[in-house]
Structures are given as C-alpha cells and as structure tokens.
Amino acid sequence: xxxxxxxxxxxxxxxxxxxxxxxxxxxxxxxxxxxxxxxxxxxxxxxxxxxxxxxxxxxxxxxxxxxxxxxxxxxxxxxxxxxxxxxxxxxxxxxxxxxxxxxxxxxxxxxxxxxxxxxxxxxxxxxxxxxxxxxxxxxxxxxxxxxxxxxxxxxxxxxxxxxxxxxxxxxxxxxxxxxxxxxxxxxxxxxxxxxxxxxxxxxxxxxxxx
Numbered sequence: 001x002x003x004x005x006x007x008x009x010x011x012x013x014x015x016x017x018x019x020x021x022x023x024x025x026x027x028x029x030x031x032x033x034x035x036x037x038x039x040x041x042x043x044x045x046x047x048x049x050x051x052x053x054x055x056x057x058x059x060x061x062x063x064x065x066x067x068x069x070x071x072x073x074x075x076x077x078x079x080x081x082x083x084x085x086x087x088x089x090x091x092x093x094x095x096x097x098x099x100x101x102x103x104x105x106x107x108x109x110x111x112x113x114x115x116x117x118x119x120x121x122x123x124x125x126x127x128x129x130x131x132x133x134x135x136x137x138x139x140x141x142x143x144x145x146x147x148x149x150x151x152x153x154x155x156x157x158x159x160x161x162x163x164x165x166x167x168x169x170x171x172x173x174x175x176x177x178x179x180x181x182x183x184x185x186x187x188x189x190x191x192x193x194x195x196x197x198x199x200x201x202x203x204x205x206x207x208x209x210x
Contacts, residue, residue, distance in 0.1 A: 002063075004071075007092050009085045012073025015065040016089060017042050019055055026058030026209050027128075028093050029103040032086060032110030034134075035144075036069035037076055040109060046133055049196055050105035050203070053131075057209035059103055064089045066110075079109065079146070083116040090117060094125070103209070104130045108166070108190065111135040112146050119149035130155045131203060134190050136166040137174035150178055156206040157181070158199060160188030 002017040031054070033047045034040030042048075042063035051061040066082045067074035074081060094102060104127040106114035111132040118126055135157060136146040141164070157175065159168050161184050168184065175182055183202045188195040 006071070007064075007088060009073070009088050011067055011075075011077075011081055011085070013071070014073075014085050014089060015071040017063040017065075019051055019061040019063075021055045021058045021060065024058055025060055025097075025100065027054075027060075027101040027103055028097040029054040029059040029061045029105060030086065030090050030093055030114075031061060031063045031104070032106040032114050033063065033066065034107050035109035036066045038109075041065065041069060044107065045196065046107040046192060046199070047105070047110065049199060050107070050131060050133070053200065053203045053207060054103055054105070054209070057207060059209060060093075060097065062089055062093050066113075078144075079113050079116065082113045083120070086113055086117050087120060090121075101128045101209070103127050103207075105132070106135075107133045108136065112137075112148055115148050115151055118151045118153070126153055128154065129207060131158070131206070132156070133158045133192070133199070134160065134163060134166055135171060138170045140166050148174060150174075152178060152180075155180065156183065156203065158183045158185065158202055160184075160190055160192055160195070161186045162188060163190040165190035
C-alpha cells in the first residue's frame with residue numbers, strides 16, 4: 001500500500017505516492033507518469049511496473065501526480081511547471097536519503113519531463129540509472145510538440161515498434177547523434193499493450209541496484 005504525502009511546489013501542493021521496499025533500503029527512485037490530460041496518473045500500468053521493478057531491488061519509490069491531476073495543485077503546464085515540480089520531488093527525496101543512490105524512470109510525457117530534469121541536474125547529482133519508456137522527442141500525433149534535450153549516461157530507452165503516438169523513427173533521429181542504445185519491442189504500441197512481460201524482462205536485464 002502506497003503512502004500518500006504532499007510536498008510544497010511553486011504552484012501549490014504536489015501529491016506524491018511513496019512505496020517502501022521489504023528488507024534493506026538500497027536506493028531511491030522517482031517515477032513519472034504519462035500525460036494527465038490523456039488520463040495519465042501514477043497508477044498507470046507502466047509507471048506502476050517501473051515502481052515495482054525498483055521496489056524489488058530495494059528502492060524507496062516516489063511517484064508524483066503532475067499539476068492539476070490527482071490532488072496536485074495548479075494547471076497543466078505543457079511540461080515546464082511539471083519539470084520544476086519533479087525537480088522539487090527529486091530534491092526532497094535526496095534530502096531524505098542523502099547517502100543512497102538515485103534512480104529515475106518515466107513513461108511518455110513523464111519520460112520527457114524526466115529527460116528535462118536529467119539535463120538540469122549537475123552531473124554528480126544525475127541518476128545512476130534511468131529508464132525511459134515511449135519517450136516523445138518531437139511532434140506527437142500532430143497534437144503536441146516536445147523539445148527533448150540531449151542527455152548522456154546509463155539510460156535504458158524502451159520503445160514500441162508499432163508506436164503510432166510517438167514514432168520510433170523520431171526517437172532514432174534524436175538518439176543517433178548521441179549514439180544511444182534503444183530497446184525495441186517488435187509489434188508493441190505506445191502503451192505496451194500485451195507486452196508488460198517483455199517490458200519487465202528488458203528492465204530486469206538493465207537495472208542494477210547494489
């Protein structure tokens with residue numbers, strides 16, 4: 001059962017769900033959810049899977065609700081205010097676990113927000129490992145335009161080959177100059193429908209918490 005806490009952000013309160021591992025605590029993780037105007041919440045199956053993977057490896061996991069969703073204050077801010085709020089959550093989590101390694105994960109809109117946070121953090125404060133699923137890097141479905149900063153580090157990019165929301169070809173173009181590895185799930189759509197088992201396998205092969 002998740003603990004619900006409230007932090008103070010620039011737009012008011014930030015609702016955060018906190019999950020605690022059984023046994024020794026080895027790290028902490030912040031996981032961000034898909035677009036709130038499209039029904040995205042911290043309870044979406046992909047951020048929940050990410051949280052489970054971190055929990056199983058001994059991480060305390062923080063899952064914030066973006067502005068205007070759940071019990072978080074403010075209104076949707078196209079990823080700008082959401083980035084600031086997520087930075088506030090990261091700062092709070094770090095203050096609680098100063099001696100533990102930091103991990104990060106995000107899905108779709110939340111992956112874009114986490115990428116922006118990653119770029120803002122000093123190198124020594126960036127996550128030791130990051131998992132980004134369905135990362136949007138340009139115009140999505142002709143509706144929203146994303147500017148995704150270039151980042152480098154120990155990052156797992158997972159994308160559905162049949163993603164018609166944020167195209168694999170767009171991610172490849174973004175990743176090419178940075179020479180990132182991309183894990184592609186053949187046939188998977190943006191929401192990894194029917195592919196959670198494969199998603200878990202891909203994450204298991206990458207994630208190391210020691």
